[in-house]
Amino acid sequence: SYVLTQPPSVSVAPGKTARITCGGDNIGSKSVHWYQQKPGQAPVLVIYYDGDRPLGIPERFSGSNSGNTATLTISRVEAGDEADYYCQVWDSSSDHPGVFGGGTKLTVL
């Protein structure tokens, strides 16, 4: 099955830019979706179709996808952005298409 690789942790100072990567074989040919999960809460979709934002998600959240790496970028990071972030693809060629990355813990210093 398709494998998505994320760094376990990323740290960033408030007001700076955080970049969380998601690696996969030719991931640029797939649509990548991103979720934010705060402790004790359900995941929340923050980016879909590589770079689209659902209603209510700040413009500070953006996404890109090319080659073997997709990236979630959070600009002007705030303390409230501290959370786990998961990437996800739908691998139509697989017998089980729904795949999540292992997750990245974003720490705001």
Place this chain on the structure above:
Amino acid sequence: QVQLQESGPGLVKPSETLSLTCTVSGGSISNYFWSWIRQPPGKGLEWIGYIYYSGSTNYNPSLKSRVTISVDTSKNQFSLNLTSVTAADTAVYYCARASGSFGTKFCDYWGQGTLITVSS
């Protein structure tokens, strides 16, 4: 606003069957894929499987022999059965709606999750 709510027993004995129901409100269950996703304590998300409102299903190969997902459109509900559970099945179980087109799906609405503990 679509809302999902999981229901079921929080404690299941080893070797028994875990049964959960997800009730969808604020929208129809028709024309969407509906998923079960779980998260063991301190770990990442694992897609268990999904069902289309018409009844077609897809299961994670690692769980396929033990999983059944069904849908009741008259009640706007879908359900999960996981047989022969062990401690490794202890997790928060989420139901979610899978939306999208162009050959991809993403989960735009989630239930709050329910912790299922497997223990005697």
